[in-house]
Amino acid sequence: MSGYTGRVTPGGPADVRDLPELSITKVAVDEQMSNNCYLLRCTATGTQALVDAADDGPLLLSLAGTAGITTVVTTHQHWDHHRALADVVSATGAEVVAGLPDAEAITEQTGVPVAHPVRHGDRIRVGEVDLEVIALAGHTPGSIALLYVDPTGHPHLFTGDSLFPGGVGNTFGDADAFAQLLDEVDSKVFDRLPDETWFYPGHGDDSTLGAERPQLPEWRARGW
Template sequence: MSYTGEVTVGGPAHVRELAGLRIAKVAVDEQMSNNCYLLTCRATGEQLLIDAADDAPTLLPLVGDGGLSAVATTHQHWDHHRALADVVAATSPTVIAGEPDADAITEQTGVAVERRVGDADTVRFGEITLEVIRITGHTPGSICLLYRDPEGHPHLWTGDSLFPGGVGNTFGDAAAFATLIDDVETKIFGTLPDETWFYPGHGSDSTLGAERPHLQEWRERGW
């Protein structure tokens, strides 16, 4: 089955096989339908989980006996880390988050953030390197994680900063929206090619090429 990124809560993980990286996407929580992504280095078996959003009984079997090298939380909002404490207790990974959001994540979950990251930082597991892109606006310390596939196009995990059809919610804060759309346009669309496939915190995936024509429309509508 070819990968589409279409997953449903309670359904199976959808798996994408790259030359060096396996990507498994699963949806959790009927109300919020958060996406969680398990990345596995195919050379070493080391694994990283992006957003332990909810439902440890779903996430831990997905992780399996391989354990976790790290778990990265894309931002501080409660729906993206409800299973963090249980996943960390079971797998003892390095806990990673954006520096400005780290304290809030610890306050909400009781889990210490061991690596506080920002622009130009990297996250390594096995032979895989992810580049950190800090995007301010949806929260102060939201992060995206970029994998530059040496045998294909880039892959980008965007949390709630970028979705098909627009940027993340800034809850009516015009200044936060301006910062968010500027960061997304400059740091993502301004540096990455159209074939970049991105994986958001909720819902379906898309490519930068599919979304790029709408940037000015998003800016003008203010959300």
């Protein structure tokens, strides 16, 4: 775990963080969009889930290996986060999880049914590991984050495109959507979770809530 940085580039090696009960493999795909994909493996059972089958199905399947993938969580409906969804599901039989308000759009765009549309507070099991769904509307209506609380360490949060180092996700000039997203990130993430919470976004480097917390007033003032 000590060697993990979370800095990955398309075409480069994956970065792996080994926790006692969960292994996190981060890889970047597509040189233009540089999406992050996260393979989560329960260390007790070997069960694996994928967060965002963004692109490059062969790479994602090779990372999964013979253990396969039982669940693909799609953090939101934007096209760049599910380009490999059909290939991964076809190869593995994985069930798709997504936020309920985005589920229909994901199926329309990919042809893949969302087996488990989830709401805020729902739970996703990866073997013996429990992930909590945090709904963060604003970037899209059904954007979700996934919270893993390590019983021996700090929390880990997979934020999709709702939270990045330096700001919340793009709301495309919609002031109401920005206010909604920042309010939800503030109340559901920063107000609840400690500074040492490490978060893993849909693009770029990771960060901690403690590093970003002092910037919240600046984000609100600038409006993006």
